[in-house]
Amino acid sequence: MTAALRVRDAADGSPGAVDALDFVLPEELVAREPPEAHGLARDRVRLLVSDPDTDDVRHLTARDVPDILSHDDVLVVNASATINAALDGWRSERGAASDELIALHLSSPVPWSDDDRRWVVELRRLTADGTRPLLDARAGERIRLRSGGSATLIAPFSDRAAGLPNGSVRLWEAELTCPGGVMAYAAEFGAPIRYPYVRERWPLYMYQTMFATDPGSAEMPSAGRPFTADIVMRLQSKGVVIAPIVLHTGVASLEAGEPPYPERFRVAACTADAVNQARQRGGRVVAVGTTVVRALETVAAPDGTLSAAEGWTDLVITPERGARVVDALMTGFHEPRASHLAMLEAIAGRRHLEVAYRAALESRYLWHEFGDVHLLIRRMAATAG
Amino acid sequence: MTTNNGRTALITGASRGLGLALARGLATRGWNLILTARDAERLRGVRDELATITHVAALAGDVIDPTHREALAVLARGHAGLDAIINNAGTLGPSPQPPLLEYPLEALVEVFLANVLAPLAVIQELRHELKPHARIINVTSDAAVNAYPRWGGYGASKAALEQLSAVLAVENPDIRVYWVDPGDMRTDMHQAAYPGEDISDRPLPETKVPGFVTVLEGDLPSGRYVASEIAPAGIVTASVAA
Numbered sequence: 218m219t220a221a222l223r224v225r226d227a228a229d230g231s232p233g234a235v236d237a238l239d240f241v242l243p244e245e246l247v248a249r250e251p252p253e254a255h256g257l258a259r260d261r262v263r264l265l266v267s268d269p270d271t272d273d274v275r276h277l278t279a280r281d282v283p284d285i286l287s288h289d290d291v292l293v294v295n296a297s298a299t300i301n302a303a304l305d306g307w308r309s310e311r312g313a314a315s316d317e318l319i320a321l322h323l324s325s326p327v328p329w330s331d332d333d334r335r336w337v338v339e340l341r342r343l344t345a346d347g348t349r350p351l352l353d354a355r356a357g358e359r360i361r362l363r364s365g366g367s368a369t370l371i372a373p374f375s376d377r378a379a380g381l382p383n384g385s386v387r388l389w390e391a392e393l394t395c396p397g398g399v400m401a402y403a404a405e406f407g408a409p410i411r412y413p414y415v416r417e418r419w420p421l422y423m424y425q426t427m428f429a430t431d432p433g434s435a436e437m438p439s440a441g442r443p444f445t446a447d448i449v450m451r452l453q454s455k456g457v458v459i460a461p462i463v464l465h466t467g468v469a470s471l472e473a474g475e476p477p478y479p480e481r482f483r484v485a486a487c488t489a490d491a492v493n494q495a496r497q498r499g500g501r502v503v504a505v506g507t508t509v510v511r512a513l514e515t516v517a518a519p520d521g522t523l524s525a526a527e528g529w530t531d532l533v534i535t536p537e538r539g540a541r542v543v544d545a546l547m548t549g550f551h552e553p554r555a556s557h558l559a560m561l562e563a564i565a566g567r568r569h570l571e572v573a574y575r576a577a578l579e580s581r582y583l584w585h586e587f588g589d590v591h592l593l594i595r596r597m598a599a600t601a602g
Numbered sequence: 603m604t605t606n607n608g609r610t611a612l613i614t615g616a617s618r619g620l621g622l623a624l625a626r627g628l629a630t631r632g633w634n635l636i637l638t639a640r641d642a643e644r645l646r647g648v649r650d651e652l653a654t655i656t657h658v659a660a661l662a663g664d665v666i667d668p669t670h671r672e673a674l675a676v677l678a679r680g681h682a683g684l685d686a687i688i689n690n691a692g693t694l695g696p697s698p699q700p701p702l703l704e705y706p707l708e709a710l711v712e713v714f715l716a717n718v719l720a721p722l723a724v725i726q727e728l729r730h731e732l733k734p735h736a737r738i739i740n741v742t743s744d745a746a747v748n749a750y751p752r753w754g755g756y757g758a759s760k761a762a763l764e765q766l767s768a769v770l771a772v773e774n775p776d777i778r779v780y781w782v783d784p785g786d787m788r789t790d791m792h793q794a795a796y797p798g799e800d801i802s803d804r805p806l807p808e809t810k811v812p813g814f815v816t817v818l819e820g821d822l823p824s825g826r827y828v829a830s831e832i833a834p835a836g837i838v839t840a841s842v843a844a
Contacts, residue, residue: 255649256642256662408679419657419679420673 237242237298238562238570240553246581247414248588251423260445263582263589267573268597269565272580274576274599279443279590282547283599288456288499289544291491295438295459298429301399301407301421302436306340306360306368320348321360321368322410323403324435324467328479328529336399337374337478338391339468347413350387363406366395375478375577388468388478400432410436410468414585424586433465437588440506440548458495460488464508464530476533477556482512483527488531489516492523492542504522504544507557510534510543510564534560536567545594550577552586565593606646606656607632609819610681612674614665614724615691619789620741620807624688627699627811627817629655636684639691640664654779665691665720671727678731686737686818687728689721689796689813694755695755697794702754710755722766732777737818740767742781753795772823780817784810784829 251260252256259281267274277284286292307316320341327335340360341348360368374388396404409424426441427449452459464482492502492513504510516523517531521542533556534540540563552555561570573591582589610719611628615621617639625637625648634657639645642662649660661668661675678684693716696709721740745753747759764781786792788804813829816822821830 254661255646369747408676417677420670420676423673 220452238553238558238567238574239345242553242584243578246578246584249409249414249416251419251587254417254419254422258445260443260448262443263459264443265573265577265580265582265589265593266592266594266597267538267565267569268595269569269593270595271597273567273597274573274574278578280448282444282448282592283451283457285454285592285594286455286503287455287500289495289498291458291495291500292452292503292505293459293460293462293488293492293509294441294444294505294514295426295430295464295512296428296430297434297438297458297463297465297508298432299409299421299424299434299437300432301403301409302434303408303410304362304366304403304406306362308354308360313486316361318343319351319360320395321460322435322468323360323399323407324388324478325465326432326483327374328481328531333399334393334395336368336391337467338368338389338390338392338393339387344413347411347417354389360391362395362402364396364402366393366394366402366406406433415497415587427504428461431463431465433463434470436466437586438464438466438508440505440509440590442586443590444505458491460489460491461485461583462509464512466508477511477531479529479531479569480508480511481528482601484512484514484516484523484525484531486525489525491513494541496521501544501596502542503547503592503594504543505547506525507546507548507560509545509558510540514540527592534563534564538563545592547590547592548591549586549590550582551573552584561593569593604776605635605819608634609685610634610636610678610679610683611688612638612684612724612728613637613685613690614638614721617641617648619791620784620787620810621688621690622648622805623811624654625658625809626816629658629784629816631815632656633685634681636661636672636674636681637676638663639664643675657704662796665724666715668723668727671724673783674724675727675731683733684728684731684736685733686739687725687732688814689724689738689740692717692741692791693726694794697797699752699772699795701752705755705792708751713755713759714762717756718762718766721763723807725770734776735778737778737780738767738770739814740764740765740781743782744783744785746783746827756795768826778822779824780827781825781829782807782817782821782829784813 218566262279264279304321306319306321307320309316315323322339324337340351340354342351354370355373356370358370368391371390371392373386374390393399422592424437426442428441464480467480514534516526536600546564579588611633613621613625616625616637625635629652637660645660650659661673678843679704693713695713740763742764743760745757746764765777767781786803786804787807793802810829813832816832
């Protein structure tokens with residue numbers, strides 16, 4: 218997958234030139250804190266709108282979203298709420314004088330398991346500026362958690378997602394013993410997962426979208442973050458249907474080349490109907506977030522017709538597979554070589570993504586979960602006011 | 603390059619005046635900072651300036667808002683606790699200040715909310731984030747102890763803050779509580795107290811920082827202090843100690 222995205226370097230070698238999606242992200246384009254921290258309302262983040270058919274690019278703000286959509290369209294959002302998935306843990310090394318404080322990240326319950334104490338977890342070592350993967354854990358090891366909780370490592374999680382080239386293990390299947398159950402325990406003792414580029418610990422509400430009703434995501438489904446009641450009201454008064462799905466995200470710390478692992482999802486009948494009707498009347502199916510694409514495409518028949526379903530999905534959307542139902546995608550800006558870029562390529566095409574990412578880099582858009590957003594949408598000119 | 607001293611202070615009202623001077627002063631002494639102020643743009647400028655010197659977290663908002671205080675507590679947890687809280691944010695009230703017999707009561711409620719209840723609310727919210735022997739500074743004024751015409755609203759609120767500080771000190775022997783009078787300063791608030799007048803003879807807030815540093819880093823007992831009267835070595839030349 219990585220190789221498919223990689224093309225030759227910028228011919229002129231100029232810094233920031235994007236001849237490929239294999240660019241170097243300048244450090245100053247990393248959003249390091251929620252926009253609210255510096256007084257910017259959520260819906261004031263910037264919005265790059267780009268049309269994969271015409272390569273038109275417009276520079277707007279998130280609150281302009283209603284101007285881009287029409288009453289024929291359906292906007293599908295993820296109603297999954299973020300949980301406090303980062304727990305403090307203590308590892309006792311044989312022979313060590315004191316226990317090592319580490320971070321244990323809850324990714325998801327073990328897929329297709331009915332034992333709610335079995336979770337897929339990632340262990341991370343604390344560093345001066347955050348955490349990095351801890352790769353030398355062993356099966357049978359017991360991690361002590363706060364207030365009498367514990368996690369026992371059972372086995373590396375799945376043969377394909379967890380093994381790194383050197384044989385070390387990043388994701389573990391663990392048995393958790395948490396007073397009150399894992400979800401209640403995490404709510405009380407955990408914190409939102411963050412990576413070194415986010416310098417501070419922010420409260421959970423900074424990680425919730427206004428659509429969040431169903432707790433379960435290890436990491437914020439961040440494309441929905443810029444939406445506010447004002448935007449939703451203007452969409453509704455314009456007649457744009459807003460329909461929810463639920464897809465609980467796992468930890469996002471995939472290494473290059475690692476395929477996404479299974480995630481829990483639910484597409485209700487009312488949402489399937491709303492999407493089917495929008496397609497019949499010629500409207501666009503606009504997914505807010507890659508999680509929504511994954512859920513909708515999982516339940517789409519080859520002709521794009523949706524039916525209600527819930528369960529686990531291990532679908533990976535590639536340019537070869539293509540998108541059956543999603544026409545448009547609102548999403549953040551993704552890391553160079555991220556597997557999500559393959560999904561974007563499936564929707565918008567490779568050449569257009571290069572145009573859009575070049576524009577985003579040139580116009581200094583901000584990357585990552587607290588950053589700016591990108592709407593890939595066809596027939597942009599017809600509806601833009 | 604400054605050596606980080608591993609200590610963290612929360613400063614309210616840090617985007618201008620005394621709060622900004624204290625933020626700069628503590629940054630150069632190696633303190634980590636959590637800064638807050640209502641003026642997001644100015645606060646961002648302060649954060650960017652001081653981020654080259656020390657670890658600075660900044661969150662714009664109003665400490666009267668409980669959600670904002672909760673977010674400050676989470677930030678403090680991320681810093682592994684606080685060594686100091688400096689309750690510097692405050693309001694003068696209407697400018698020019700009205701005499702008490704004409705003081706609009708709704709305006710007086712706002713003054714007490716900002717100058718008395720908000721500082722206490724900050725301490726309440728952050729109490730579990732305080733490290734052992736943490737220090738609390740509530741910024742007060744000589745209008746709290748002297749009767750100046752037209753300073754009744756502001757002065758009464760600062761008097762209430764002082765009494766609240768004194769009781770906090772006796773209720774919590776593990777922490778030090780200081781209520782510090784910085785004296786007259788060339789600040790926006792002072793200008794609002796004397797609208798249209800030339801206040802360029804007043805000292806800059808930077809001149810008050812050494813006194814505050816002594817309170818934070820020395821070993822003074824809890825009590826009332828006047829910034830300009832605190833000797834750098836921590837020897838108090840004049841004070842009304844509790």
